[in-house]
Amino acid sequence: MRTLGLCLTAFAVLAPIVLLAADEPSQVFLDDGLGRRYQLTINRANADIAACYTAQLTKKPGLAGRLDLRVTVEASGKARSVEVRKDTLGSADAVKCIQDLLMQKTWPTNPTPVYFDTLFDFSPEKK
Numbered sequence: 001m002r003t004l005g006l007c008l009t010a011f012a013v014l015a016p017i018v019l020l021a022a023d024e025p026s027q028v029f030l031d032d033g034l035g036r037r038y039q040l041t042i043n044r045a046n047a048d049i050a051a052c053y054t055a056q057l058t059k060k061p062g063l064a065g066r067l068d069l070r071v072t073v074e075a076s077g078k079a080r081s082v083e084v085r086k087d088t089l090g091s092a093d094a095v096k097c098i099q100d101l102l103m104q105k106t107w108p109t110n111p112t113p114v115y116f117d118t119l120f121d122f123s124p125e126k127k
Helices: 002-022 033-044 046-057 092-104
Strands: 065-073 079-087 114-122
Touching (some): 033 114, 046 092, 065 092, 079 092
């Protein structure tokens, strides 16, 4: 009986570890077949992303820079997180607006969670 009890305890400890490992997202590259589905969702959001930037550009003329984001998406297509990897734009309001926008998007579904990196380059329109 004691041996059986120990085995069950060990199994109970190991089971959650296995489940957590299965929940780890795998990387998708936006230029491959699967990644193109995610890129299409970003492309469809470009006008809204530009609006986040333009709203801050009116407050701070000359605002320019790059925003490098990592988007993690659940298998269901719901965004898990939108993390800033690098920000040279320097507008917390624009960054938050873009993060909120991408968190609200419905992403393509996949058998497992995925993540991808995407880069936005912002600069004022030249007249």
